[in-house]
Amino acid sequence: MLAFGEEVSGYDIKKWADWSIGHFYWSPSFSQVYSELKRLESHGYATSRVQHGSGHRGRRVYQITESGRRAVERWSNQSPIDPPMLKHSVLLRVCLGHLNEPDRLKEILQEHIAHVDRMRQRVATDARAAAAEPAWAYPRIAMQWSERYYAAERELALQLIKDVDEAAAVLARARQENNGEFPTPQPNRWREVERKVRATDSAGR
Amino acid sequence: MLAFGEEVSGYDIKKWADWSIGHFYWSPSFSQVYSELKRLESHGYATSRVQHGSGHRGRRVYQITESGRRAVERWSNQSPIDPPMLKHSVLLRVCLGHLNEPDRLKEILQEHIAHVDRMRQRVATDARAAAAEPAWAYPRIAMQWSERYYAAERELALQLIKDVDEAAAVLARARQENNGEFPTPQPNRWREVERKVRATDSAGR
DNA sequence: TTGCCCATGTAATTTGTTACATGATTTA
DNA sequence: TAAATCATGTAACAAATTACATGGGCAA
Numbered sequence: 001m002l003a004f005g006e007e008v009s010g011y012d013i014k015k016w017a018d019w020s021i022g023h024f025y026w027s028p029s030f031s032q033v034y035s036e037l038k039r040l041e042s043h044g045y046a047t048s049r050v051q052h053g054s055g056h057r058g059r060r061v062y063q064i065t066e067s068g069r070r071a072v073e074r075w076s077n078q079s080p081i082d083p084p085m086l087k088h089s090v091l092l093r094v095c096l097g098h099l100n101e102p103d104r105l106k107e108i109l110q111e112h113i114a115h116v117d118r119m120r121q122r123v124a125t126d127a128r129a130a131a132a133e134p135a136w137a138y139p140r141i142a143m144q145w146s147e148r149y150y151a152a153e154r155e156l157a158l159q160l161i162k163d164v165d166e167a168a169a170v171l172a173r174a175r176q177e178n179n180g181e182f183p184t185p186q187p188n189r190w191r192e193v194e195r196k197v198r199a200t201d202s203a204g205r
Numbered sequence: 206m207l208a209f210g211e212e213v214s215g216y217d218i219k220k221w222a223d224w225s226i227g228h229f230y231w232s233p234s235f236s237q238v239y240s241e242l243k244r245l246e247s248h249g250y251a252t253s254r255v256q257h258g259s260g261h262r263g264r265r266v267y268q269i270t271e272s273g274r275r276a277v278e279r280w281s282n283q284s285p286i287d288p289p290m291l292k293h294s295v296l297l298r299v300c301l302g303h304l305n306e307p308d309r310l311k312e313i314l315q316e317h318i319a320h321v322d323r324m325r326q327r328v329a330t331d332a333r334a335a336a337a338e339p340a341w342a343y344p345r346i347a348m349q350w351s352e353r354y355y356a357a358e359r360e361l362a363l364q365l366i367k368d369v370d371e372a373a374a375v376l377a378r379a380r381q382e383n384n385g386e387f388p389t390p391q392p393n394r395w396r397e398v399e400r401k402v403r404a405t406d407s408a409g410r
Numbered sequence: 411t412t413g414c415c416c417a418t419g420t421a422a423t424t425t426g427t428t429a430c431a432t433g434a435t436t437t438a
Numbered sequence: 439t440a441a442a443t444c445a446t447g448t449a450a451c452a453a454a455t456t457a458c459a460t461g462g463g464c465a466a
């Protein structure tokens with residue numbers, strides 16, 4: 001975030017992260033921001049000074065160095081693009097759906113949708129605000145992406161609510177044919193499947 | 206994953222995680238799987254035994270206990286539903302777009318799309334395979350969700366490629382008006398914006 | 411018969427969070 | 439003037455990865 005050239009404090013960075021990149025990249029805790037800033041400085045990627053007076057009790061502000069700018073540019077241009085990492089605990093619950101009542105599962109999905117809608121509203125407002133500064137042109141299109149991402153997330157969750165009924169029906173039918181017991185998959189059945197899938201997968205390339 | 210009732214080893218779990226859960230929840234490293242299994246056992250949530258012979262050099266397999274089943278059921282039903290966590294380094298690069306040539310940025314987005322397409326193909330095949338086992342009804346709809354998620358990701362990236370041109374144009378124009386220098390945002394300008402946004406945000410609730 | 415993948419783990423390290431401490435400033 | 443928020447940090451802990459070690463089975 002220092003790469004935008006502003007002189008900012010750790011507190012600023014955390015707040016800004018919550019506001020913008022937090023939507024598509026997790027926002028670190030305050031304590032980590034502070035310690036990473038120190039690390040950046042020790043590597044010569046940033047310099048710091050303490051701002052006194054004018055209503056502050058000594059706030060340390062950081063500024064990127066030329067070496068730091070080059071390093072982040074190098075990262076952005078050349079580092080391998082690793083796949084996005086997602087930890088979607090709601091989907092994890094769906095995957096373990098047989099442990100919940102279908103209605104409870106759908107309730108959880110509705111709550112999830114409500115949260116997504118709130119986030120979408122927020123990022124939409126922020127994206128409009130970002131339009132005021134030309135320097136924020138790229139952060140702005142990233143925020144617009146987030147807005148559309150939340151919209152997609154909503155639609156996917158709605159579809160999933162329908163699918164829950166279907167899965168519940170499949171399980172109920174299998175249970176009947178299995179004397180009321182939850183059907184256990186054939187031991188290690190998924191391993192054959194995975195092997196077969198991987199074979200056709202590598203053949204396709 | 207033990208909650209499906211099968212007796213599995215750490216290796217099995219890791220492979221299965223890569224295959225299914227990995228699409229919507231990150232897949233842990235082998236070493237973590239092994240140590241977490243030990244922890245589960247120490248808490249009485251699972252039992253283990255060593256399988257000998259038949260082409261194995263002593264593989265330790267784990268099975269969930271009743272206490273473990275109740276614990277995961279409790280988690281799934283009652284634990285607070287925290288928001289999904291995303292770490293999308295491609296979007297991070299877009300956000301830092303002013304460090305790259307727009308063409309390089311679009312190249313990165315194209316590579317990302319290619320990766321997404323591969324993953325989508327894989328999960329689609331896996332989801333079809335999962336249809337064979339009634340016990341996999343819920344994992345299956347989770348995989349179908351992943352398939353649609355990848356489809357959405359693709360569309361979002363395509364839109365973003367268009368937006369990059371727009372942002373590049375905005376920046377170029379601002380640079381001209383700024384004697385060829387990259388425009389720096391007004392110091393802490395975003396803080397006012399954030400304050401204003403938050404104010405209207407809380408008023409809305 | 412050599413090299414590769416399967417399989418299981420340990421140790422060291424990195425990454426990131428929570429809990430706590432502290433004081434200054436704003437606002438109700 | 440009390441409570442909330444701004445602001446900066448430290449210490450302890452938890453989560454997760456990488457590097458490494460080891461041996462068995464299988465295919466060229």
